[in-house]
Amino acid sequence: MIGEGVLLGIEELRVSYGAVEALKGVSLSVRAGEIAAIVGANGAGKSTLLRTISGLIRPVAGRITFGGTRIDGSVPEAIVDAGICHAPEGRRIFANLTVRENLELGAYRRADRFGADLERVLNLFPRLRERLHQRGGTLSGGEQQMLAIGRALMGQPQLLLLDEPSLGLAPKLVLQIFEIVREINKQGTTVLLVEQNARLALETARSAFVLEVGKLVLSGPAADLAKDDRVKKAYLGE
Ligand code: ATP
Numbered sequence: 001m002i003g004e005g006v007l008l009g010i011e012e013l014r015v016s017y018g019a020v021e022a023l024k025g026v027s028l029s030v031r032a033g034e035i036a037a038i039v040g041a042n043g044a045g046k047s048t049l050l051r052t053i054s055g056l057i058r059p060v061a062g063r064i065t066f067g068g069t070r071i072d073g074s075v076p077e078a079i080v081d082a083g084i085c086h087a088p089e090g091r092r093i094f095a096n097l098t099v100r101e102n103l104e105l106g107a108y109r110r111a112d113r114f115g116a117d118l119e120r121v122l123n124l125f126p127r128l129r130e131r132l133h134q135r136g137g138t139l140s141g142g143e144q145q146m147l148a149i150g151r152a153l154m155g156q157p158q159l160l161l162l163d164e165p166s167l168g169l170a171p172k173l174v175l176q177i178f179e180i181v182r183e184i185n186k187q188g189t190t191v192l193l194v195e196q197n198a199r200l201a202l203e204t205a206r207s208a209f210v211l212e213v214g215k216l217v218l219s220g221p222a223a224d225l226a227k228d229d230r231v232k233k234a235y236l237g238e
Helices: 046-053 076-082 099-105 115-124 126-130 141-153 171-186 198-204 222-227 229-235
Strands: 006-017 020-031 035-039 061-066 084-087 159-163 190-195 207-212 215-221
Touching (some): 006 046, 006 190, 020 061, 020 190, 020 207, 035 046, 035 171, 035 198, 046 084, 046 190, 076 084, 084 141, 099 141, 115 126, 115 141, 115 171, 126 141, 141 159, 141 171, 171 198, 190 198, 198 222, 215 222, 222 229
Parallel strands (some): 035 190, 159 190
Antiparallel strands (some): 006 020, 006 061, 207 215
């Protein structure tokens, strides 16, 4: 059963790529207003989980509910309309479009004016404001990550899915990005992030889930998981 305050509910989710079962019956819930983190090694199924929530992959079995409404089986556009936006791993920005054009595309499902959201994104990421007319492909890795997150925010999500925001970035920039993720959350957006940097993920999130080869092996308050011996040994190098 999905409890009170739950924004995203996942029950017994199974996803396969041909013969490879990437998610083997995963159940978890994300509460409205929180930052939740999924940690796990390469190949654990973290990206698969986000891609399934976004409607990019169809599950073989299980249920996904958002705000109490079932969304598994919906097309990606309908899931964006419902209030879930995804900043994918590898950023996937449009290299030949400018920063501004990339951001505008994030609002493509919306008929209303998005000027206020553009302002909000540029306030969160002043670096993007300075580079508004620069092509996406010429941005640094960190700037591209900012653009990917900014573009997802332009869809006015209630739930923001972030896939490996720290990937390939210098430590200082990683801290900066996570600081902005906290700010986005403070401004009212629920965040579900996937992250290999378990230490940072557990410091940032309120609740956390550990995924191992397609199965959820631990879940709970992030602060408790950070003290768990298994987590310390396997993910925090202690
Ligand atoms: P990483 O941190 O390396 O991105 P991950 O936890 O996000 O890992 P996934 O990318 O979800 O893991 O992959 C889970 C499993 O599914 C892996 O065994 C992977 O090889 C497999 N897989 C992922 N995408 C595909 C695909 N398109 N076709 C076949 N197998 C896939």
